[in-house]
Amino acid sequence: MRESALPAIILVAPQMGENIGAAARVMKNFGLSDLRIVAPRDGWPNPLAMDMASGAAELVEHAKLFATLEEAIADLSYIYAVTARQRDMVKPVAALGQDSLRAGAGFVFGRERIGLTNDEVVLADCVLTIPTNPGFSSLNLAQSVAVVCYEVASKPKRGALTSNSPASKAELIGLLEHLEAHLDRLNAYANVDEKKPVMVRNLRNMFTRAGLTSQEIQSFRGVIRVLTGTKQ
Amino acid sequence: MRESALPAIILVAPQMGENIGAAARVMKNFGLSDLRIVAPRDGWPNPLAMDMASGAAELVEHAKLFATLEEAIADLSYIYAVTARQRDMVKPVAALGQDSLRAGAGFVFGRERIGLTNDEVVLADCVLTIPTNPGFSSLNLAQSVAVVCYEVASKPKRGALTSNSPASKAELIGLLEHLEAHLDRLNAYANVDEKKPVMVRNLRNMFTRAGLTSQEIQSFRGVIRVLTGTKQ
Numbered sequence: 001m002r003e004s005a006l007p008a009i010i011l012v013a014p015q016m017g018e019n020i021g022a023a024a025r026v027m028k029n030f031g032l033s034d035l036r037i038v039a040p041r042d043g044w045p046n047p048l049a050m051d052m053a054s055g056a057a058e059l060v061e062h063a064k065l066f067a068t069l070e071e072a073i074a075d076l077s078y079i080y081a082v083t084a085r086q087r088d089m090v091k092p093v094a095a096l097g098q099d100s101l102r103a104g105a106g107f108v109f110g111r112e113r114i115g116l117t118n119d120e121v122v123l124a125d126c127v128l129t130i131p132t133n134p135g136f137s138s139l140n141l142a143q144s145v146a147v148v149c150y151e152v153a154s155k156p157k158r159g160a161l162t163s164n165s166p167a168s169k170a171e172l173i174g175l176l177e178h179l180e181a182h183l184d185r186l187n188a189y190a191n192v193d194e195k196k197p198v199m200v201r202n203l204r205n206m207f208t209r210a211g212l213t214s215q216e217i218q219s220f221r222g223v224i225r226v227l228t229g230t231k232q
Numbered sequence: 233m234r235e236s237a238l239p240a241i242i243l244v245a246p247q248m249g250e251n252i253g254a255a256a257r258v259m260k261n262f263g264l265s266d267l268r269i270v271a272p273r274d275g276w277p278n279p280l281a282m283d284m285a286s287g288a289a290e291l292v293e294h295a296k297l298f299a300t301l302e303e304a305i306a307d308l309s310y311i312y313a314v315t316a317r318q319r320d321m322v323k324p325v326a327a328l329g330q331d332s333l334r335a336g337a338g339f340v341f342g343r344e345r346i347g348l349t350n351d352e353v354v355l356a357d358c359v360l361t362i363p364t365n366p367g368f369s370s371l372n373l374a375q376s377v378a379v380v381c382y383e384v385a386s387k388p389k390r391g392a393l394t395s396n397s398p399a400s401k402a403e404l405i406g407l408l409e410h411l412e413a414h415l416d417r418l419n420a421y422a423n424v425d426e427k428k429p430v431m432v433r434n435l436r437n438m439f440t441r442a443g444l445t446s447q448e449i450q451s452f453r454g455v456i457r458v459l460t461g462t463k464q
Contacts, residue, residue, distance in 0.1 A: 022372065022375070025372060025375075026371070026372065026375050028365060028368045029364045029365055029368055029369065029370070029371050029375070030364060030365060031364075031365040054372075055368055055370070056368065096386075097382070097386040097387065098386070130382070131385065131386050132261045132262060132263075132385075133260060133261055133262060133263040136260045136261055136287055136288065137261065138261075138287070139258070139261050140254065140257060140258065140286075142375070143254070143257075143258050143261070143374070143375070143378045146375045146378045146379055147378055147379055147382040150329070150362070150379040150382070150383075151382075153363070153364075154328075154329040154330070154363050155329065
């Protein structure tokens with residue numbers, strides 16, 4: 001797991017290069033540099049992002065590109081999903097400016113118009129809302145990044161736990177995929193394919209919420225092997 | 233003086249319509265509506281501002297247009313000048329997120345590239361800085377408006393004083409112009425015209441910093457009449 005205590009900004013499927021550039025610029029304004037981009041609509045690199053970044057072009061050049069959110073967060077241990085609205089999902093919720101935030105977390109922002117899907121939110125440890133006018137809550141993507149960067153840069157953070165710290169997302173997702181592969185193999189969905197996405201999402205949410213340590217994940221993988229009578 | 237406790241956002245000579253629209257949108261996101269524009273570079277109305285405002289077009293439509301900053305702040309009693317850098321000027325300084333802010337104040341933002349002139353900053357009661365990366369402090373105009381609106385909307389504000397509250401800027405500027413007219417008439421600059429702008433700026437700064445009430449302004453205008461032996 002990476003050592004940096006500086007937060008990462010993760011843009012999921014951003015549509016407009018200008019917003020990527022504006023996000024990079026405001027990250028640099030507030031002293032952040034770890035920009036990650038998942039499946040940008042218009043491909044990568046994007047000259048509009050470079051133009052809009054102005055003096056922060058190096059953040060755009062060094063942005064890390066990923067095909068999936070799972071890969072983008074693999075080395076992080078705590079993830080906030082920044083959303084305008086609550087989800088019908090059992091998940092801790094924090095309000096920006098009201099609840100203290102974890103140091104070194106990743107902040108995940110959704111697409112310009114439709115935000116994050118439920119399958120993406122489920123991978124986060126916490127839903128982070130920005131308190132806005134209920135009648136007009138849809139913030140521009142770069143403006144959302146601006147207020148999160150401002151808040152993160154200017155306010156004291158809750159420290160990450162020094163012992164029993166949560167495993168990396170790579171370890172957690174490894175466990176989940178392990179479990180899901182067994183369920184597939186054992187025909188857990190009783191041939192009702194519609195059940196599968198909901199069940200997977202609920203399991204992922206439960207395990208994410210548990211905040212498992214590396215040791216606990218190893219133990220649980222052992223449990224799965226025992227339960228299934230397999231060596232994997 | 234107006235009664236509203238909601239802050240006003242004042243953009244001085246903004247260059248890009250897109251930034252005016254983005255500022256309007258984020259104001260609405262955070263529940264603000266009093267947008268004032270001083271001498272926009274590309275005239276007014278500006279279709280680019282309307283486009284960028286998205287669901288906040290009514291803020292752009294109802295924005296108040298002024299020729300000078302003095303007119304734009306006339307009905308307000310407390311003004312913050314939002315600047316990236318300190319000025320060589322005796323003026324209180326507050327840092328966004330660290331010092332509590334007055335309710336119902338006006339927040340003045342400068343031009344995209346060069347910000348506010350000293351003659352504009354002098355009209356403010358307080359310089360408001362946004363804590364940024366010293367190596368890259370120049371925030372995009374709409375991003376500055378975003379973090380100020382976010383902070384104003386989400387944090388408790390210091391109440392305006394209920395008694396001895398400062399006079400409106402119209403009253404203060406009336407006093408200053410009264411005094412400046414006498415100084416002109418009395419040849420105070422001893423025919424050295426270069427002295428005048430500095431002297432005017434220093435006087436304006438001193439009187440602004442004093443936070444005079446309406447009563448004190450009336451008294452001082454009386455003093456000026458006595459000193460000059462005039463009826464005005």
